[in-house]
Amino acid sequence: MKALLALEDGRVFWGYAFGALGEVSGEVVFNTSMTGYQEILTDPSYKGQIVTMTYPLIGNYGVNSEDVESAKPQVEGFIVREKSSLYSNWRAEESLEEYLKRHGIMGLERIDTRALTRHIRERGAMRGVMSCIDLDPVSLVEKARNIPEMAGQDLVQKVTTRKPYVWSEDGVYTIAVLDCGVKFGILRQLAIRRCRVIVYPAFTQAEDVLREKPDGILLSNGPGDPAALPYVVEFARRVIGKVPVFGICLGHQVIAQALGAKTFKLKFGHHGGNHPVKDLRTGQVAITTQNHGFSVDADTLPGNVEVTHVNLNDFTLEGIAHRELPLFSVQFHPEARPGPHDTTYLFDRFIRMVEDCRA
Numbered sequence: 001m002k003a004l005l006a007l008e009d010g011r012v013f014w015g016y017a018f019g020a021l022g023e024v025s026g027e028v029v030f031n032t033s034m035t036g037y038q039e040i041l042t043d044p045s046y047k048g049q050i051v052t053m054t055y056p057l058i059g060n061y062g063v064n065s066e067d068v069e070s071a072k073p074q075v076e077g078f079i080v081r082e083k084s085s086l087y088s089n090w091r092a093e094e095s096l097e098e099y100l101k102r103h104g105i106m107g108l109e110r111i112d113t114r115a116l117t118r119h120i121r122e123r124g125a126m127r128g129v130m131s132c133i134d135l136d137p138v139s140l141v142e143k144a145r146n147i148p149e150m151a152g153q154d155l156v157q158k159v160t161t162r163k164p165y166v167w168s169e170d171g172v173y174t175i176a177v178l179d180c181g182v183k184f185g186i187l188r189q190l191a192i193r194r195c196r197v198i199v200y201p202a203f204t205q206a207e208d209v210l211r212e213k214p215d216g217i218l219l220s221n222g223p224g225d226p227a228a229l230p231y232v233v234e235f236a237r238r239v240i241g242k243v244p245v246f247g248i249c250l251g252h253q254v255i256a257q258a259l260g261a262k263t264f265k266l267k268f269g270h271h272g273g274n275h276p277v278k279d280l281r282t283g284q285v286a287i288t289t290q291n292h293g294f295s296v297d298a299d300t301l302p303g304n305v306e307v308t309h310v311n312l313n314d315f316t317l318e319g320i321a322h323r324e325l326p327l328f329s330v331q332f333h334p335e336a337r338p339g340p341h342d343t344t345y346l347f348d349r350f351i352r353m354v355e356d357c358r359a
Contacts, residue, residue, distance in 0.1 A: 003132040005050075005079065006140030011119055015111035018083050019100025022160070023131035026050045026076035029293065030117045034336020037096070038063050040104070041073040044159040044181030045249065045291045047223035047255030048150065050077035050128055051271075054117050062092030065097040065172040069337055073103045074159065074223075077130050079116070082215045083109040087139040100350075101238035106130065124267045125150075125293060127246030142263055150293060151265050153248050155224030156180045156232065156250075171196035173354050176214035178202060180232060183314030185337035189347045203231060207236035216244040216354040219334065226263045233257045240327055244357050246350040247329030249292055251307050255329045256296040256320060259305055266316070269293035270331075273339030277319075277332055285312065288332035289339030295331065304325040321339035326353050 003017035007028060013077045037058050040051060058080040078100065087095050090348055100107050101168065108130050120126070129143045160182040167177075168191035180202045185305060190197045195255040200209055202222070209217065217239050220230070229250075236258035239245060247255040253263050270290035277288045298307055298317040309319030321328035328350075334343040 001132045002009070002135065003130060004128040004135050004137065004140055005108060005111065005116075006137055006144050007119075008141065008144040009103040009123060012137045012141070012143050013116055015108045017106060018097050018109055018130040020088050020104045021132050022106055023049065023129065023133050024077040024106045025127070025129040027125050027293070028052065028064045028116075028120065028128040028293055029125045029209070029269055030054055030113075030120055031291075033129045033338055038067045039069050039076055039338045041078065042069040043183060043291060044070050045221050045223050046075045046076045046138035047155045047159050047224075048153065049075060050079060050130065051075045052079040052113055052116055052120075053081075054113060056081040056113070057084055058082070059096035060087055061089035062087030063097055064091045064092070064093045069185060070159070073100070073105045075105060076103060078107045079111065079113065079130070080107065080109050081111070081113040081150055083107065087298065091250045101288050124269065125269055128329055153224045154227050154228040156202045156222045156229060158222060159197055162198055162201060164198060164200045164204070165181050167191065167197040169196060173215040173351065174198065174212075175216045175218055175354075176200060176212065177207045177220055178204065178209075178220045178232070178235060178251070180220045180229075180254075181332070182220035182222075183335060183337060185220070185259065185335035186220060186248060189344060193347055195351070195352050204235070206235045210239065210242055214243060215358055216246065216350065218350070219245065219254055219329070220249040221249035221251060221291070223250075225265075225273040226250055226257065228306075229254060241325050244326035244350065244353040249331060249333060251318070253294060255327065256301065256312045257358035259322070260302050261305075262297045262300055262301040263294050264297055265294050266292075270311070273336070277309050277330065278312055279309055281308055286342035287340045288343055292331060326357050
């Protein structure tokens, strides 16, 4: 069925719908990963966004029930150059199209994704609507201009768990995870490091978590504008200095705000598994997985905070550590999923911090 993508600046792209049919809206971004489309679809950080894959052929190895980062797909829509009509993998359980249809996610194929990606790089990520119901470009452009902008949106409330749950029961250390849209890969990394992992809703009071005497606290990734999360920032402010704290992606931005820094919106964000990041302490460069549209302004960090990592593409801030307190955070995803495993050692660093503080 013919379908149309319209952007708020008036640019339109014609294609064909697959998966669920209908009309969806969100901020249009691109992801440069070559594989891992199922992990991308289920990453809660993509709530409120329509994701375009820059790799041309998507769906060739199907979908299975294990490679998910949350209970269901989180993207608003999915755009590809070509959706594979066949899939082949010994772990595959269904096709990409069947998966999207089952979960009510609309896909769009056979558009010029290179042109769309270049347009977003030049003009920035922007609001868009894709539809196979309304094929009037003027109407869809107007709809795109009327949906909420990403800046100022609290989307964490749409993806966080509604009540606490235990991810792994047995472990030497108890780690409390504040779920702002946590990926399962983060929880798995903690579990394999002998951690008892308890996941809490993002709106949990800090005192309620501290009362359980966790050995460490992790603030997770998540969607939306970090500046629209004063309740999560207050949580971070109240736990910093009480127990070891580790922040990932949105959790990093929240921690920075709790320490007094500011955040800003990137032009088109960082989305993909090939972003070079330099560890300023060791001089080593790692290829990282990233998914964020906002960044911390390094110039607003207080003097007791050290910059530990920097992005080598645009030199934005990628990691911080407190000079006195047991606290560090990174903008990228050390658990990958999908992407290279260059930075999983950061989970070991967190556990060593927990051990040192408990000794």
